[in-house]
Structures are given as C-alpha cells and as structure tokens.
Amino acid sequence: MKKSLLVLMVVMMAATLFVTGCAKAPAGPTALTLAQNKPEIDSALKAYAALWGSANNVDVTVKSVGGTSGGLGPQLKADFAAGDMPDIFAIDGLEAYKEWENLILEVSGEPWVSKTSVAFKYNGKVYGFPVAVEGWGMAYNADMLAKAGIDPASLVNYDGYKAAFGKLDGMKKELGIDSVVSMAAAIEMGWVTAHHNFNSLLANGLPYGDLSVVNDLLAGKVDAKRLAEYADWVELLFKYADKAILTTGNYDSQVGAFATGKAVFLHQGNWTDPNIKGANATFKMAFAPHGSMKQATDGIFVAAPSFYVINKDSKNIAAAKKFLTDLATTPEGAKYMVQDAGMIPAYSGISLQPDGQLSKSVQAWSAAGKVYSWSQYYFTGDFRDKILTPIYNQFATGKINKAKFIDLMTKAFIENKK
Amino acid sequence: MNIKKENSLVFWLFLAPVLVAFFVVIVVPFFMGVFYSFTNWSSSAKADGGLRLIGLQNYIASFKDPAFAHSFGVTIAYTILNMIVINFAAFSLALLVTSKIRLRKVYRVGFFVPNLIGGLILGYVWQFLFNNAIPFLGNTIPMFAALARPENLMLGKANSAVIALVIVGTWQYAGYIMMIYIAAIENVPVELHEAAMIDGATPLQRLRSITLPMAAQAFTVTMFLTLVQSFKQFDVNVSLTSGGPSTMFLDTPVLGTELLALNIYNTAFLSNKLSEGQARAVVFFLVLAVIALVQVAVNKKKELEL
Numbered sequence: 171m172k173k174s175l176l177v178l179m180v181v182m183m184a185a186t187l188f189v190t191g192c193a194k195a196p197a198g199p200t201a202l203t204l205a206q207n208k209p210e211i212d213s214a215l216k217a218y219a220a221l222w223g224s225a226n227n228v229d230v231t232v233k234s235v236g237g238t239s240g241g242l243g244p245q246l247k248a249d250f251a252a253g254d255m256p257d258i259f260a261i262d263g264l265e266a267y268k269e270w271e272n273l274i275l276e277v278s279g280e281p282w283v284s285k286t287s288v289a290f291k292y293n294g295k296v297y298g299f300p301v302a303v304e305g306w307g308m309a310y311n312a313d314m315l316a317k318a319g320i321d322p323a324s325l326v327n328y329d330g331y332k333a334a335f336g337k338l339d340g341m342k343k344e345l346g347i348d349s350v351v352s353m354a355a356a357i358e359m360g361w362v363t364a365h366h367n368f369n370s371l372l373a374n375g376l377p378y379g380d381l382s383v384v385n386d387l388l389a390g391k392v393d394a395k396r397l398a399e400y401a402d403w404v405e406l407l408f409k410y411a412d413k414a415i416l417t418t419g420n421y422d423s424q425v426g427a428f429a430t431g432k433a434v435f436l437h438q439g440n441w442t443d444p445n446i447k448g449a450n451a452t453f454k455m456a457f458a459p460h461g462s463m464k465q466a467t468d469g470i471f472v473a474a475p476s477f478y479v480i481n482k483d484s485k486n487i488a489a490a491k492k493f494l495t496d497l498a499t500t501p502e503g504a505k506y507m508v509q510d511a512g513m514i515p516a517y518s519g520i521s522l523q524p525d526g527q528l529s530k531s532v533q534a535w536s537a538a539g540k541v542y543s544w545s546q547y548y549f550t551g552d553f554r555d556k557i558l559t560p561i562y563n564q565f566a567t568g569k570i571n572k573a574k575f576i577d578l579m580t581k582a583f584i585e586n587k588k
Numbered sequence: 589m590n591i592k593k594e595n596s597l598v599f600w601l602f603l604a605p606v607l608v609a610f611f612v613v614i615v616v617p618f619f620m621g622v623f624y625s626f627t628n629w630s631s632s633a634k635a636d637g638g639l640r641l642i643g644l645q646n647y648i649a650s651f652k653d654p655a656f657a658h659s660f661g662v663t664i665a666y667t668i669l670n671m672i673v674i675n676f677a678a679f680s681l682a683l684l685v686t687s688k689i690r691l692r693k694v695y696r697v698g699f700f701v702p703n704l705i706g707g708l709i710l711g712y713v714w715q716f717l718f719n720n721a722i723p724f725l726g727n728t729i730p731m732f733a734a735l736a737r738p739e740n741l742m743l744g745k746a747n748s749a750v751i752a753l754v755i756v757g758t759w760q761y762a763g764y765i766m767m768i769y770i771a772a773i774e775n776v777p778v779e780l781h782e783a784a785m786i787d788g789a790t791p792l793q794r795l796r797s798i799t800l801p802m803a804a805q806a807f808t809v810t811m812f813l814t815l816v817q818s819f820k821q822f823d824v825n826v827s828l829t830s831g832g833p834s835t836m837f838l839d840t841p842v843l844g845t846e847l848l849a850l851n852i853y854n855t856a857f858l859s860n861k862l863s864e865g866q867a868r869a870v871v872f873f874l875v876l877a878v879i880a881l882v883q884v885a886v887n888k889k890k891e892l893e894l
Contacts, residue, residue, distance in 0.1 A: 244857040247631040269860060273633035356743075357832025357843060413738030417833065418719045552859035556655060560834030560841035567744065567833055570841075578841060 199223075200489050203256040205233040205249070207242040207476055208301070210444065214510035218503070222496060228489050246270075257484040258493065260301065260476045263547025267292060267479075274298075275480040280491060282498035285517045290477040298477025299494045302513035305532035305541070306366055306439030307457035307470030314338075314345050314434045314453070322458050326468050328402055331461035335410045338434050345434070349412035352433035354424040355566035356417060360559030362424075362437060363566075365546045367407070368558060369471055370462035371400040372545040384548045390587030392580045396463075401576050403462040407437065408566050417567050425449075443526025444512060456531040459540075469540035472532060474516055549586075557582050625867035630860065646867035650855075656868060658837040659851040660875075662750065663819060666847060669754045670818040675810055677762040682769030683795075696770070700763040707760065711827025714756045718742045718828075743828070746835040746844025753845060756824050761817060765810045772806030773799060801890075808887035815883055819876050822849040848872050 202223075206215065212234035219230035233256065235245045242260060249255050261267055267274065267290065278296040283289055290298025308325065315322055315334075318341055324330040338350045355363045372384050386393065408416060412433065415423050422445075428436035429449035436442065446455075457470050480490045497503040498517045507515045508522040514529050515522070523530065535541060546554065561582065565575045625647070628640050650656050681699050685692045702710070719741065726736030734740055742752040776799055784794050825831070831846035831854070846854070852872060856865025 243860070247857070247862065250633070251631045265860070269630070269632040269634060271633060271635040356830075357834065358830035414719070414723065414741060414744075417738060417744045418741050420715070420719075423719070550859070552861070555858050556843075556854065557841075560843055563832060563834035564836065564841045569834075569836065 199227040199229050200486050201229045201231070202258070202486050202489050202493060203231045203233065204258040204478070204493075205235065205242060205246065205256040206260040206301070206478070207234070207236050207262070208260075209234045209236040210441075211511040211513070214506060218497075218506035218510065221502065222493065226489070226492065228486075228493070230493070243269075255481050255483070257481050257486050257490045258478050259481065261290070261298060261479055262476045263290075263544075264292075265547060265550055267297065270479070273482050275482040275487065277480060277491070277494075281495050282517060285498060285519060288474040288516050290474070290479075298474075298479050299498070300474030300516035301476045301478060302474065302507065302511075303472060303516045303532065303536065304439050304441060304475045304514065305457065305470050305472035305535065306437075307459055307535075308351075308461075309428065309436040309438060309442070309455055309528055309531075310458055311428070311431065311434050312454035312456060314347070314431075317345065318434075322456070325458040325461065326466040328399065328406070328461045328464055330466075331403075332406060335406060339410060346431065347434060348427065348432045349415075350410035350433065351407055351435040351437065352424050352427040353407050353411035353416055353437045354419045354421070355408065355411075355562050356419060357559060357563055358420060359424070360555055360562070363562035364554045364558035366439070366471075367404065367437065367562070368549075368554065369544055369546045370403065370460045371397065372548075373471065373543040374460055374462045375465060375467040376542065378541055378543050380543070381545065381548065384545045387583050388548065388587065390584045392583050394576075394580075397576055397579060399464055400462050401572050401579075403460070404562070404565065404575070405572050406461075411566075417563075440514070440526060440528040440532045443524070443528050446528070447526065455527050457528065457535060467542070469542050470532070470535045471544055472536050472541040473544040475544075553582075553586055557586070621866050622870055624863050625870050627863055629863040629866070631862055632860075642863075646861075646864040647871070649864055650868050650871065654838045654840045655842040655846065656851060656855075658835075658842045659846050659848050662845060663848045666750055666753060666821070667815060667818040669750070670757050670821075671811065671814045673754055673758045674762050674765055674814045674818075675807075677758050678765035678810065679769050681762060681766045682773055685766070686770055686773045696766075699766055702760050703764040705760070707823030708827045710756060710760055711824045714752070714759075714824075715743065715828050718752055744833060746833055749829050749833060749845045753821070753824065753828060753847075756828060757818065757821065760824065761814065765814060768806050768810050768813075769803065772803035776802040804887070804891045808884060808891060811883055811887055812880060815880060816876065819879075820849055821847050822853070825850045826853075 204215075204219070212232065215234070216232045219232050222228070223230040233245075235242045243266070246255070246259060255273065259270075261270065261274075274297050276295050276297060277283070277299070280296070280299075282299065283296050286300055288300045288303060289296045290300070308331075310322060310325070312322065318334075318338055320334045320337065325334060335350050338345065338347070342348070353362070372387070373380070376383065383393065383396065412419075412427060415427055419427075425436065425438060425442050425445045426449060427433045428438075428442075429446040429451045431451070431453065440457075459467050459470055461467075478494060480487060480494070484490060497507070499519075504515060504517075504520040504522055507513050508520065508524055512524050512526060512529070514524055514533055523533065558579075561570075561575065561578045564570045564578075565572075570578070626641055626643060628642050681695075685695045685699070689695070705713075723736040723741065726732045726734065738744065742748045780798050780802070781794055784798060789797070825845070825847050829845045831843035831850055833844050834841045835844035836842075843851075848868075849872075852865050852868045855868060856862045859865075
C-alpha cells in the first residue's frame, strides 16, 4: 500500500516536471504579450487583439490583472524576476514609470503622439500611450436636483454645495433618499479618498498641469488656507454621506446607492457607467465640479488613467509599435475603444461616442476645456495608501475632528519631505 | 551490490524528486530571501538599478514604522483569541459529534465544509453578512433595531473588526480542527470510560480525567496548527477588512486590523519596498518559529504515554 502510494507520487512528480518543461508556447508567428490593469475591458481587448493579430500574423496574448491589493504591479515584478516581462505593459503614472524607467522605450516619434494631448511625458519625451480618458467630479442625479429646484450650475464652490446639501437633506422623505452623497471612506476604498478626493487639494482651480501646490506639498510647505478650505469640503461630504456606506461600504454599495436613487450625488468617475446601467438606472445624470474651495472652480478632473509602454528589451518592438499605432489610428481600433470597451478615446479624429451618460458628461467638460489635472500620482502609493487613507478613515468614522484632520495632514506632508 | 546498498539506493532515488522540489522551491528561495532583506532589491527596472547591499537599513526602517509595531500587537491579540475560540469550538463540536446524537455523520460533514471554501471568497461572503445581512435583520425585526445603526457595524471599528476576523477564522477552521479531535477522542480506550462509570464518575469527571489527558497529543497538534494558521492569516484579512478600519497608534493613524502577513504584502507591493517587506518577513519567520517551538515544547510535557 505504502509502496504503491510512493510510486504514484513519484510518477506524478515526474509527470508534473515533464509537463511544465514542455509547456513552452510553440514558435509560430511573432508573439506579442500585453499586460494591462483594467479587467473590465479584458474580453473586448482580447477580441480586438485576436482580430488585429490574424490580420498582421502576430500572436497577441492579453493578460489582465486588476482589483485591490496592488493589481498589476506585483504581477509585473514577478514577471520581471522570472525574466518574462511582457512586450507592452500598463503604468498608471510617474511612480510606476520610475519603477520601470530603465525598461521603457521612448516613443516620441510615433504617429499617434500628435493626435493626443494626454500622452505620458517625462523630461519632455513621450513614453506612454494613453489608454483612454477618464474623469471624475460629483456625479449628480439631474432629475432629483430639478425636483428640489437646485441649478447644477450653482455647484461650483463650497458655499454652493453647502446650500444644496442642506436643502436636499431636508427633503429626504420627498425624494426617497437615504443620504445626500454616496461617499466611501473605508480602507479598501482608499482610492476614493486618498487618491481622487485628495486630488482636489492638489489640482482644483489650477491651470491644467500646474504643479505649484504639488511641489510645495512635496517640499513640506503646506498652504494652511487651501488645506483648511479643503478640510471643510471633506467634512461636508462626510457629514451628508450615509454612515454605513461611508465607513464600511465597498465599491458596489457606494455606486449602488446612487444607481438605485438612494443618494443624489456620487463621488466617483465615468467608469461607473456600466455599473449604473447594470442597475437599470433611468434617470438623467452628469458631473458637477468639486467644491473644495471658496472660489468657484468650474471644471472636473480629467486625464488618462493609465498608459501602455513598450518594453525596451522586447524582441518585437516593431509589432508592439504597430499594435499601438493601429489602436489609435484605425477605425477598428476606434470601434474597440469606444463601442466595445466603452472608453472615451484619448485621440483626435475619432467621431464615435461612448453611450454612458457620465462618459458623455466627461466629454462635454473636456470639449469645453473646463478640466483640471490628476496630480495624485506625484505622491507615492506608500504615502497615499498607508499614511493618508487611515487619516481620512479616522475623520470619516468620527474618531478625529476637523482640526485634528488638518493637523495630521500637515504633519504627514512635513514627515513625507524627510 | 548487496540488498542493503540496493535498498538505500532505491530509497534515495525515490526520495530525490521530492527532495529536489523541496530544495528548489523552499530552501533556496528562503536563503535568497534572507539575502535580499539586506539589499535594495526591488525587482524592477529603476534608473539607479543594480543590487546593492545596504546592511540593516531595511530592518531599522521596519522597526521605526508604527504600522509594523501595531501589526505585531494586533496579530498577537488575534492569534491568542483565535487559538482559544477555535480550539474551544472545535473540541465542543468534536464532543458533540462523537456522542450518541442522531445524524452525527451529517454534522461532521457540515462542520467541515466551510474549510473547503477559499479564504478570499469566505471573506467577501462574511463582509456581506456583516455589512448588509445583519443591518437588514435590524431593519426588519424591531427587537434587533440596534444592529442596523451604522455605529454598531462589526467592521466599522477596529476592535470589533478583529472580533469579526476571529468569528470568520473560527467558522472556517474549527471544522478541520474538530476532525483531529474526533480521531483523538475515538482513540481513547473504551475500557477506561467503562471502569470509571462503574466507579460512579460523572460525564464531566470522565471528560476532565480521561478524555482530556488522553487527547493531549491532539492538543499539541491542534494548538500548533491554529497558532501558525492564525499568525499567517492573510486571505480572510484581505477580503474581509483590507486592514481597516483605521485606528490611532503612537499618535499616528494606522490600519487597525492589518495582520502581519498583510502588512508584509502591503509593504512589498503597495509601497513598492520589496526588500523591506522581505526584511519584515524574516522577522516574522523568526518570531513565529520561536513561539511555535515554545508552544510545542510546553504541550509535549503534558502528553501521556500509555
């Protein structure tokens, strides 16, 4: 009995080793691997890649890694350690660029560069192919605002929001809502507070690409007035949010509350379109600017959320370049980006429009030129996720007051400089 | 070649595949890991690339981080609670399903099944229970109205979130530990119980003086398993709480339920400090090894030989 078990184990072991040894992909046409960080577009991208691959005799493999706990980053590190880096991979901004600086090919001369304004640039050279354009502001339920007699155009600063929130809060029964704002500040939702909301402090009201506030904060210089106004805004959002969703809710419960008409505002971006559609929401919605300042800030935050970069050491640089160029310049590429993946294209010359209401709103704001930057990526993930997220969470759960919030934020910036 | 030599050759030959695998996937990575903890290794292509030895910097930075110290505290508290609750629940269940109760075979299977569900999924399921099902209960049944109040949500406060982790940990693991106890309890010779019953011992006396000492060997195993399992808890931690909610520690806001394994993962991959995460993992290994050895030594002393 024991002997036969042992023999069985040895045979299995040998078989496993043999199979893994043989599992190398057969060398057919050129092989191209793309690793990207948006699982929601995985099937659309794979379909496009297969189509493009058969037309160009390239075997394209798409790997999608996303979600909480790091997403694509850890996977790339494992691939790198194993000597198996993809030919094209996604980065989300400066920090990720620095992580892979020695491996990223400069692509300033590519035909798509002149067609976009949001390519990833470093020291004046282009490195990253913008995957799409995304935007966030305060998504609002237009039907409810109309019912409450609130003009969305008044929602451009702190006072506008304070008046609107107060009024809506008094009409909870009439509107059938649980809370005014759907906001999430649990630790797993740190990307809403310490990434997106945090960006209001960094970029709201400044010309696109203006890094003056970022640079000051990175140098440990805190503009007390700007921070105090921002703290008022955070306090306002937390005050009028549903406490359960605020402190323990996840993405689904946050978006769900808005989609099912239980909240008038949603602190999220246009990527929620499919989720809201999935909940059969029929009301009209659009984005309003953030009210993080006393002065009016008439614009929402729009940029490319991630960029495809080409691996300098790849054996198939030509194919990789062609893949990206075709994505941006051919009708098939445009169809994939806009219709199949539902994204807002980052390139001029594409007339197709995504059908999501919030995506359309983002397009309208950018067409009007009323946009502010995404500057949160100038701070490390370490700083945002491990230092700032708990501070917002403390404030949301009511363990600290606004004065302490300001104090902890100030200390965090000074500490970060060291 | 004589029989003895041939036997030993066969022995080693058959053992070789396992030994090679053990060496390649456990021993070598372990020592590489220890080495990396003294370097600036990042497994990426930074501009200032190149592996450099940087001495104890990673260890010093780890011990200076309040979040790491807090993780240690939480992990130890969680481990102690978890060991007590799991073993208590598992032993009670084992007594139950070894008694003459009807359908005991069905119960055995039922209690064991949660152990077959992956920790990640389990965490999300329980997150739904804590955040939605329990408040729903409070909203529908007036008697439990307090359950629906946001400030009473289990996952809303750091302390109760640790209890939530213990509840889920027990739900997942008690059935497995129960199996070990069942084997131990069924191995207690029937004549001991019969003799004690003739002498007029109550069930409680028999439990204390016969079952418990005779099952001491099982306790060594179960204590060790629950200790290591609790100390290394990761998947339920990620999906149930993600380390949240936050709490104040040494006047710094830190993640309130971030157990050590999650802290190491976050240091390595969220903060992009792979070598510092590696250093923490080495510290983690040393501490766990010492605690586990002490535990086994203490438990061994209590074992009985027939």
